[in-house]
Amino acid sequence: MNSERARLTALYGGLLVLAGVLLMGLVYVLVSDGLYSSVMTAVVPTVPASELGLSAAPALPSSDWAQTAVIEPGQYAVARKVSTAAGDAALHQLLTVSGISLAVYSALSVALAWWMAGRVLRPVGVITARARRLSGSNLHERIALDAPPGELKELADTFDGMLDRIEQLVAARQRFAANAAHELRTPLAVQRAAAEIGLADDPPPEKVAWIRDKLIDTADNSEQLIEGLLLLAVSDEGLRRRxxxxxxxxxxxxxxxxxxxxxxxxxxxxxxxxxxxxxxxxxxxxxxxxxxxxxxxxxxxxxxxxxxxxxxxxxxxxxxxxxxxxxxxxxxxxxxxxxxxxxxxxxxxxxxxxxxxxxxxxxxxxxxxxxxxxxxxxxxxxxxxxxx
Structure with missing residues (x-):
């Protein structure tokens, strides 16, 4: 069962880690797609006029400046450089944090997958242990799995039903063997008793005739019994021709x-x-x-x-x-x-x-x-x- 638990852990953990990688990649793509333009929009209004080579900055509030100022070539170059550096730093920080988070997430995913696999396979362990203990002397035992409805509960109930049928079959076979032994022993005892009683002394002819008839009748009954047992065995094996x-x-x-x-x-x-x-x-x-x-x-x-x-x-x-x-x-x-x-x-x-x-x-x-x-x-x- 440990190998199955390892396989399930690898499957569950792999799926969870893959989902984490895909999520991290999606976040990175979405963030990086509009990051530089967003930084550019935020940086341009904050660049000083002296850095732009302009004689004076427009006498407008900063909010109006962000909407109406004309970006000169020098101003754009400086803003571009600042926004690129800020964007690269933000993406680097995002990758660092995401990588650490992914590592922690992966470890937790594997641990959770191992726990989930053990919990899922626990009923299988119960079934396996009970099956190993079964023998002819304790066929009355049942799994009686205490679990919510599901495939494993159905499997355990099916196993219990199979044990019911096996127990009935074994009991029937034991009765059959005991009854067959009794039925076969009876005619033998009759034959022996008739022979011992009839041949103990010098019997008269009529007594010999009675013993002969009794032995023949007993032999006929034994033959019919054996033929019946053979026919029963043949029919139990199923049909050989149709x-x-x-x-x-x-x-x-x-x-x-x-x-x-x-x-x-x-x-x-x-x-x-x-x-x-x-x-x-x-x-x-x-x-x-x-x-x-x-x-x-x-x-x-x-x-x-x-x-x-x-x-x-x-x-x-x-x-x-x-x-x-x-x-x-x-x-x-x-x-x-x-x-x-x-x-x-x-x-x-x-x-x-x-x-x-x-x-x-x-x-x-x-x-x-x-x-x-x-x-x-x-x-x-x-x-x-x-x-x-």
Whole structure:
């Protein structure tokens, strides 16, 4: 910061000194331009007659003399000589005084510029010092710059806003790592317990079959969890390719593929799709629609309904089902979050469906939101930039 302070001092001081030099030059030019004529006018009436070679001076008052006297050649020469000497002396004195004043002014200007530069850069020093102290353990600290509104105040507030986002991101990543470790540890513990219990003695064939089914089911859940984590990581990285994708056609394909599950759960799926195209990754968009519709099917009740709407605003999926607490809605789009406590039931999932939806929507420049239906269930809306 000292180098920046020196540069600002040189700039401010140089401008002030330059302004002083220009002012001194302007004063010198203006004074010297009319100085000699003014001195001549003042000197001529005061020159004695004996110095002029005249027999007698006119018998007029000095004021009248200055207006009516005729200047003889000898008188003009003497007056010219006197006025030139007086003018030169006045200009010399003016230059001397101006030079001393300019030197003092320059010193004061540099000192003032140094003080001004330090005052201007003081908030930058505060920001720099706080940024150096930041680490993972004190991300809660903020600059909170106490300064009048201006560019540096705006910079400090922007920095504080960035720290807010970083703190939220770090906290989310820490929760994600902890939840992922828990979710991955659970199936391993189940597999180990099943193996230890089932193989401790000579088990009967039906027990071996039960253990086999349990291990296969646990392995399937682990595979789905790992695939969900990989998909979430891929969507968080952004889009690697873009192409024109018909959102209505993708929705029709997904709902048709889930028709058997809907029939099994005795849930009616109502689809209303208008032709809409978006620029994006067809695989990720397929996962987005699939996760929304599958989530609406699995968190429903027999005889319930799922309403799917596709239009220029994007995709909307609404379902019947248990009542959802509105306060829990923002948390549903975080990884491993569920509207209800986990029961470890078959097909329950790991709680990654809606978080993948949110990540895919962000990757496509869109947004996602949800509202709780008054009679139970959820309405999820995904807005995506559409193609013309």
């Amino acid at each position: 192409e024109r994708v018909g959102l209505d056609a993708t929705t029709a394909t997904v709902t048709e593929a889930l028709a058997a599950e809907a029939k099994e759960r005795a849930v009616t799926v109502d689809v209303e799709a208008r032709p809409v195209s978006v620029q994006g990754d067809p695989v990720l968009l397929d996962h987005l629609v699939h996760n929304l519709v599958a989530n609406a099917l699995r968190h429903n009740h027999p005889g319930g309904t799922v309403r799917v709407r596709v239009g220029p605003g994007g995709l909307e999926v609404a379902n019947t089902g248990p009542v959802v607490d509105p306060a829990a809605l923002p948390l549903l789009f975080e990884p491993f979050r569920r509207a209800q406590a986990r029961r470890h039931a078959p097909g329950e999932g790991a709680g990654l469906g809606l978080s993948i939806v949110a990540s895919v929507a962000r990757a496509h420049g869109g947004d996602v939101g949800a509202t709780a239906n008054p009679g139970g269930g959820l309405t999820a809306r995904v807005t995506l930039p559409t193609c013309a």
